[in-house]
Amino acid sequence: VFLFFLVVAIKKGRIKTVCLSVVYVFLGMLYVQSHQLLEKNHIEYEARYFKNKPANIQGVITSAVTVKERFSSFRTSFYLDVSSIEAPWGWKNVKGRVFVNIFTKRNLEYGDLIQVSGKLHYPFEFDNETNFSYRNYLANYGVKQILSVKKTALVDVLEKGKGSTFIDLSQRLRRHLRSFLAQHLSKNEAGLLQAMLLGERSHIPQAIRDLFAHTGTVHILAVSGLHVGVIAGFVFLLIKILPLRREIQIILTIFILGGYVFLAGARPSTVRAGLMTTFFLLSVLLERKQNHLNTLSMTGLILLLINPLNLFDVGFQLSFSCVLAIIVLTPILSPWIMIIFGVSGTFSREVSLSWQYKVRKNIAESVSVSASVWIGVMGLTVYYFGIISPVTVLANLIIVPLMCVNIGLGFGLLTVGSFFTGLVPFFVICQKFCLNLMVAAAFLLNKFPFAYFFIREVTLKKVMVYYVFLVVLLIVICRVQTSRSSIDKAIRL
Known part of the structure; x- marks a missing residue:
């Protein structure tokens, strides 16, 4: 579409429009690249140390909490903005967002500061027959890792009301x-x-x-x-x-x-x-x-x-x-x-x-x-x-x-x-x-x-x-x- 309008602009002699369009596209590409850069203490880099063991994480729930029932079992899901992760020498400050799946029903709300233990892993690709990518879909929302939490795993609410007041009222x-x-x-x-x-x-x-x-x-x-x-x-x-x-x-x-x-x-x-x-x-x-x-x-x-x-x-x-x-x-x-x-x-x-x-x-x-x-x-x-x-x-x-x-x-x-x-x-x-x-x-x-x-x-x-x-x-x-x-x-x- 951009190339089509570019050709039309050139034919009509709108050189300024062409130049501005090229500049905007170039700046947009730089903006996308800068948005994808991760900080040094991002959860993505820390996840590699927890491939074979559960990760103990603290963070704030930043989305609506959904509970799905399937075959007499429940799954509680939400986005979690991570603030710290437990390392062998103590708690370490980290940043980033993960998508949490708890395979049971939990009474959690937007804005809860929680501590949860589970396995960090990359999102699965459920459909290989089409070009839709669940991993890319989550990446667009800043999610690189999924935290899967067992029924009996630790999920503690440390503090409530840590989110936006307006969003909390809407939720x-x-x-x-x-x-x-x-x-x-x-x-x-x-x-x-x-x-x-x-x-x-x-x-x-x-x-x-x-x-x-x-x-x-x-x-x-x-x-x-x-x-x-x-x-x-x-x-x-x-x-x-x-x-x-x-x-x-x-x-x-x-x-x-x-x-x-x-x-x-x-x-x-x-x-x-x-x-x-x-x-x-x-x-x-x-x-x-x-x-x-x-x-x-x-x-x-x-x-x-x-x-x-x-x-x-x-x-x-x-x-x-x-x-x-x-x-x-x-x-x-x-x-x-x-x-x-x-x-x-x-x-x-x-x-x-x-x-x-x-x-x-x-x-x-x-x-x-x-x-x-x-x-x-x-x-x-x-x-x-x-x-x-x-x-x-x-x-x-x-x-x-x-x-x-x-x-x-x-x-x-x-x-x-x-x-x-x-x-x-x-x-x-x-x-x-x-x-x-x-x-x-x-x-x-x-x-x-x-x-x-x-x-x-x-x-x-x-x-x-x-x-x-x-x-x-x-x-x-x-x-x-x-x-x-x-x-x-x-x-x-």
Whole structure:
């Protein structure tokens, strides 16, 4: 993509743009390299002395603590910022982060300073058939080692409240909401709603997750732009009830949205969605026209300044590819799809106001967006997960609206239901019906002929060829559309 825009800039004589682009890329490469440098007392260097014996470590829990149940056994997992490790001559100060797996249920919380004993080892690569690397995924979050802790091993809480107060409050609220959902919904239903509202997918059964993965709609199980947009819309509607000025309503929405991003785990895709929605609200507040490409670029720059390794994160790449595809591909594909649905050109006022025309036009616009996203991320999904889902375009038309309804009902269940307990049964009944309807739709779409198929051994070169071919094809289509519009103008004249 960078090379494509570089060639365009050279052809247009924008030498300054070319020079600045090269400088930015060079500085970015240096920044990534500097971010990967480890300090002398990093836990990575100390781990080599504990290959054949357990390591006794102290550190602070810096993430939500998840407890998974499988085959009547439990596993407690979290990120731990290490502060010291026990050496033969005493405790030694170290730095770095490890991912801890305790193979039993433990009552631990964010911000706990703990002492734990376990075996340090490199992350395992569970899937050798695709290009997704669990080891690289953890490395993007600063994790080089995993600490596996036995059921009977030492796990002591030395002190509580060592983390950020704001994050601690968001984690407590998160646990309360999770408990509220578990109280009123079944285990699988609560797991689905937690994924869509709180970004926590650990409680979704693998069979249900596969249904959405095969139909190309697994994105609904992670908090992203669409989720944040729906939540922002509901929040703004509630705030509009208050007798406040429009400017204050927008500012309040931005602050609440920021809190929701932290509540949902502040993953790259969630932060990207939160920042883009914030920029949109600020453009409304300042009465400025928004440039979507500039907004996307600024959002990416902020995330990469925070952690340049986000660039290599699968979620980051898919999230930004989706939005870029919507911005770039949808205007190109839309006129052709409008022709297919018979809503292209000018119509009489009576026709354009008819419900049949509006339905066809809305479906055509939805198909344009869905097809753009599918084409835009196909190369990445094939490369990382080895799957192509032709049914995705149709699946998004059915499952995404159901997801929006489920988010709305879930938002109502957690807000209105918390204050007016009499409304809880109504929301629960509607929520159960819509959640099961969404899963049933995914199940039926899975049964379509050629709904999905797997492709193995896809190399990076093949993915690059696909995107180069896509860019060339888009240039040709743009030129055809430009020529067509010029001919139409000439005919009118």
